[in-house]
Amino acid sequence: MSGSKILYKPLGMAFGMLGGAVASALFNRTWKAVAGQDDAPDAHDENRAWGEILAAAALQGAIFAVVKAAVDRGGAVGVRRVTGTWPG
Template sequence: MTAEKQTSRTAKILYRPWGLIGSVIGGVIAGQLFQQVWKRVDPEATQDPPKPLQSEYRLRKILLAAMLQGAIFSVVRALIDRGGARAFERWTGEWPGD
């Protein structure tokens, strides 16, 4: 079990802009990564992955696309959030979370 790191109110406030920028960058990276993964999962796809309201696709394909997209976005967000928090801690000496 590791000791919980202390966070000051100032650290949380100072981290917010960094966190927002990281979220935007993470969204772009995750979107690009998802497009590449989807091309491999569905090699015959000529367009973007199916969306829930596109009636020409089977539900199975829509759910697979949603599951992959959600998993990729969650992993990328976790990596960027954690990396950003660690970098912030190295620069300031304070952990921005909790």
């Protein structure tokens, strides 16, 4: 395993956890702005309609995917700057 991959693994895990926290906070703020509700619907919430639950899930998935891609790409670029090689 190359040095860049060894460096990238623990950093990628740490940034992944941080990215998850950022994505969660971003989703909560976005849901509050879009729906005007403090809490997003849960799939097991019988008082919420299908459309609302699926819209919340789609929005959450999109936000998490974009944040994950940005964190992964940023981490790889950072490792390349430090080591001179791409970690993938």
